[in-house]
Amino acid sequence: MTGQAAVSFHQRIYGDIERRVLNGELRPGDRIPSEHELMAVYGCSRMTVSKALTALAAAGMIERRRRAGSFVARPRIERTVMEIQDFAVEAARAGQSYAYRLLARRIERLAEAEGSAFPVPAGTEVLRLDGLHQIDGVVMALERRSVMLDAVPHARETDFTTTAPGRWLLQQVPWSDAVHVISADLADAATARLLGVDKGSALLVLDRETRQTALTITQVRLIHPAALYRFVGHFNPGNG
């Protein structure tokens, strides 16, 4: 009964669940079948099921609670890089007020591939959103975002005047992956005015492209006054 189909049994179980989570079939908070149920489904021992689920938990894809069951976890990105850019959370933690203010909203159809570092298929309909993140009235970031409407059609009817699109998108398309590029620049006149800093002052810039299975969902550029913002990351051999 020892299935040896190139991949092991626990890898098969791991992969099946991983795929369903990445597909969006299973969403954060959803319950995963119990070990006993998976035993029956796959026709293997509980140890084997346990090995797969334990590995999924170690990878941060699911969370396991006694008596309750196993559940799809929130995306890891939300707990790492997002953590330092979720202004609402940061503000709340420090007892400060947070506000998002929409500056501009328009829908464009891309004639050519994007001029940025990220390639975008031409002809895609894109929702452009510019906005400011403010903490206690101070502008922490200028956000320039593009949302691919074929990937996230609901964005067309969503009101972003006071809701930051970042968190909304995370709820729409969980378990994406992302490429981050961090760079520095000088403030031009227009950017300086929006951020409330001097022209020529230093800026810390984060570009992020979020994808789901090779489909681009959104691109965002977060432009921070260097005096107000830095990125902090902790790395160790054990957990990256």
Place this chain on the structure above:
Amino acid sequence: MTGQAAVSFHQRIYGDIERRVLNGELRPGDRIPSEHELMAVYGCSRMTVSKALTALAAAGMIERRRRAGSFVARPRIERTVMEIQDFAVEAARAGQSYAYRLLARRIERLAEAEGSAFPVPAGTEVLRLDGLHQIDGVVMALERRSVMLDAVPHARETDFTTTAPGRWLLQQVPWSDAVHVISADLADAATARLLGVDKGSALLVLDRETRQTALTITQVRLIHPAALYRFVGHFNPGNG
């Protein structure tokens, strides 16, 4: 025989090996006792030993090879963040020449805690190293480093005139962990001259403090011309 001493058996095995690796008692490339040997040492079943070793392998701390055994892996930091800052590797990959040039070397004894973001115990003897990283003759970074001599005494007699201290330190003290802070700044006159850029141009700055079990090993500030350098990171829910 089911040991239940607050931590489980496989956690105990995992922790013991992890500690020996972080202590430096086990160094990269060293062989770890086989599963059968660990069974005897801990008096438990092979499955339990296997669970610990499998988890260590998943965490990237060890590598396992059939017939050969299990071995301490190279630090993960070297494969993630370090990767984008190892100028020698980057240059070699692009077929370009790399050079490190030492600018200044001195030994100081700290009277007060460091003025930087990182706290450093006073009274520590510190080796200060300033140097330039050049690729094809172009300065990619100005490095200002402090090496704690109590943590790395060999640094006192080491020649850093052409050897970049980063790689050397990695070999001396493997399996450290680190905190990174990325920020942006404007070039003052002195820095601009060293980097070969205009005064007031944008700089991308990386501060890193490397530790080993709460003991600071080194602090480094890498100052990059923003026009020449950016940090790229890939994140996904599976592996961070």
Place this chain on the structure above:
DNA sequence: TAGTGGTCTAGACCACGGG
């Protein structure tokens, strides 16, 4: 209280690859 995950056992067969 009952269901869930957490842990552990004492075996077993297999695949791989270094000696």
Place this chain on the structure above:
DNA sequence: CCGTGGTCTAGACCACTAT
């Protein structure tokens, strides 16, 4: 060849907690 890791079993007892 044969020691090593890779996988799997069919149980078992326990800890936790939602109900």
